[in-house]
Amino acid sequence: MADRTILHVDMDAFFVSVELLDRPDLRGQPVVVGGTGDRGVVAAASYEARAFGVHSAMPSVRARRLCPHAVFLPGRHDRYSEVSRRVMAVFESFTPIVEPLSLDEAFLDVTGSARLHGDGPGIASAIRRRVLEQEGLTCSVGVAPSKFVAKLASEAAKPRATPEGPVFGTGVHVVPPDGVLAFLHPLPVQALWGVGPATLQKLARLGVRTVADLATLPVDTLTGAVGSAAGHHLHDLANGRDDRDVEPDREAKSIGHEETFSDDLFDPPAIDRQLVRMADAVAGRLRAHGVGARTVTVKVRFPDFRTLTRSVTLPQAVDTGGELTAHGRRLLGSVDLSPGVRLLGIHAGSLVSGGPRQLELFLEDRPDATRAIDDIRERFGDDAIGPAVLLGESGLRRKRRGEQQWGPS
Numbered sequence: 021m022a023d024r025t026i027l028h029v030d031m032d033a034f035f036v037s038v039e040l041l042d043r044p045d046l047r048g049q050p051v052v053v054g055g056t057g058d059r060g061v062v063a064a065a066s067y068e069a070r071a072f073g074v075h076s077a078m079p080s081v082r083a084r085r086l087c088p089h090a091v092f093l094p095g096r097h098d099r100y101s102e103v104s105r106r107v108m109a110v111f112e113s114f115t116p117i118v119e120p121l122s123l124d125e126a127f128l129d130v131t132g133s134a135r136l137h138g139d140g141p142g143i144a145s146a147i148r149r150r151v152l153e154q155e156g157l158t159c160s161v162g163v164a165p166s167k168f169v170a171k172l173a174s175e176a177a178k179p180r181a182t183p184e185g186p187v188f189g190t191g192v193h194v195v196p197p198d199g200v201l202a203f204l205h206p207l208p209v210q211a212l213w214g215v216g217p218a219t220l221q222k223l224a225r226l227g228v229r230t231v232a233d234l235a236t237l238p239v240d241t242l243t244g245a246v247g248s249a250a251g252h253h254l255h256d257l258a259n260g261r262d263d264r265d266v267e268p269d270r271e272a273k274s275i276g277h278e279e280t281f282s283d284d285l286f287d288p289p290a291i292d293r294q295l296v297r298m299a300d301a302v303a304g305r306l307r308a309h310g311v312g313a314r315t316v317t318v319k320v321r322f323p324d325f326r327t328l329t330r331s332v333t334l335p336q337a338v339d340t341g342g343e344l345t346a347h348g349r350r351l352l353g354s355v356d357l358s359p360g361v362r363l364l365g366i367h368a369g370s371l372v373s374g375g376p377r378q379l380e381l382f383l384e385d386r387p388d389a390t391r392a393i394d395d396i397r398e399r400f401g402d403d404a405i406g407p408a409v410l411l412g413e414s415g416l417r418r419k420r421r422g423e424q425q426w427g428p429s
Contacts, residue, residue: 026131315331
C-alpha cells in the first residue's frame, strides 16, 4: 500500500458552483440548490448558506427557516451531468484508472503516472489548475496511499463556511505513507466509514472518542460491541489499513427512478401514469447500458411516511418499458393505495449483460420496435416518442434522469 498514490478529487459545492457560472450575479450570496417545494430537500448549498447551518439532504423547509434570504434554485441534473463529463475527462487525461463516485467526486490511482505527469501532489495541483481554467470551477484533492485516507484528506483541503464568509482551504492535502496514523488518530471516531449514530453510541460506551482510541482497543472487545465484520473493518481503518483498489469499471447494481409528489396521489389512473413514466425511463437506461433486469422492485411511501417495497424475481431478464410496467402493476396490485401515495419508485436489479432472449408470441414490446424507439429518441430527442398515456396538452411528459431527484419544486 505504501507504494500506491491515490487521489480523491471532490468538486467544491458543485451544483451551486455550476449554477453560479450561469448566474454570476448571485456570487457572494447564500444560494441553495434542490427541491424548492415544501417536500423538497437540499442538494447543495453555497458556503455563504452553510454559514447559517444549511447543508445537503436537509429539508428545504428547514433551510428556508435557517436562511430565509437565501436564493433557492431547482436542480438541473442534465446541466450538472454535462459539466461532470468534461471534468471526468480531465481526470482521465492524467490516468485511465478513475472511479467516479458521483457527478462531483472520484478516486484516481496515479501510481503509474509519475513518469509522465509527476508525483501525486504535482498531479493534484495540475488537475485543480486545469479544471479551473477549463470549467471555471474549483475542487479539493486528497493525496494518500489508500482510498479511505485520500477521501479524508480531501475533506481537510476543502473551504470552510464561517459567519464572516468562506475561508479557503489548502486545495491539496497530502498524507504520506509514514504520516497516515499521525493524520488519522486525532480525528473523531465518526470520521471512519461505517460509524453511524448507532455504532457511535456503542463505541462511546467503551470510552472511544477518537480514531486513536479505537485503534488501541482490543479487537475482541470491539467485535463484541459492534459485531465481527464491522469490528474488524473499523479496526483496520483506524490503523490505516485499506487495500481496496480504484475500480474504473464498476458496474451498476441497479437502475431505478423514484419521485416525491407535490400533492399525494389518490387517483389510480394518475398513479399508473407515473408508473409508466418511470418504467419507460428505467428501461431506456437499461438498454443504454446493454443490460437487462432479473428483479423488479416498486417502492411506495404514504402520507404518514410509512414506506414499503414489493419485489419479484423473473425467469429471464427484461429491458422494455412495457415489461417493467406490467410487473410493476402486478406488484402494486398487492398494495392498498387508498391512503394516498407521497412517493412512488420502480427499480430494476440483478442486472445481466444483454443477449439473445426467447421471443414470446404476444410480447407487447418486440425487440425491433424497441430498437426503433431508441433510434428515434437518439435522432430527434427524448420527447419525440413515448407511451401514449403520457401525452398531455404540453406534449409528452417523459421521466428524465435526475428529474425531481431532490423532491418537487
